[in-house]
Amino acid sequence: MDKEAGSMNNQVLDRNGNEIEIEAFHPGEFLKEEIEERNILKKDVAKSLNILPHHLSEIFAGKRNISATLAVKLEKLLGISFHYWLGMQMEYDLFIAKKEEALLG
Structure with a gap:
């Protein structure tokens, strides 16, 4: 597949049709916002x-990833x-x- 055809997925364009690179964010950032929005205490989330x-703080900071096990627990906790x-x-x-590959090569 050529580069142009492969870049059609998840493409965001500006007014002039130029592709805009969107910075991805760690799901821990979203989790932190969700917990704060629901006014749930972080210690209660960690316990649940x-x-x-x-470890919850490390997830918020993007230092730990969301595992399959944790994802199942989050579904139960937050819906x-x-x-x-x-x-x-x-x-x-x-x-x-x-991003790392682009820096290397």
């Missing part, structure tokens, strides 16, 4: 997820599909991998 509060959490994590991981 059966993780240490420090947001585990597919959503895993998809967001995968998109972030791919974004980082592409």
Whole structure:
């Protein structure tokens, strides 16, 4: 597949039709916003997820990833599909991998 055909997926264009690169963000950032929006205490979230509060902080900071197990627990806790959490994590991981590859080559 050529580069042009492969770049048609998830493309965002400006007014002139030029592709705009969108910075992906770690799903932990979204998780933090969701918890704050719902006024849930972080210590209660950590307890519900059966993780240490420090680990939750690391997820918020993008230092720990959303695993399949954690995604299932988040679905139960927040009612947001585990597919959503895993998809967001995968998109972030791919974004980082592409960025690193571009720097190398």
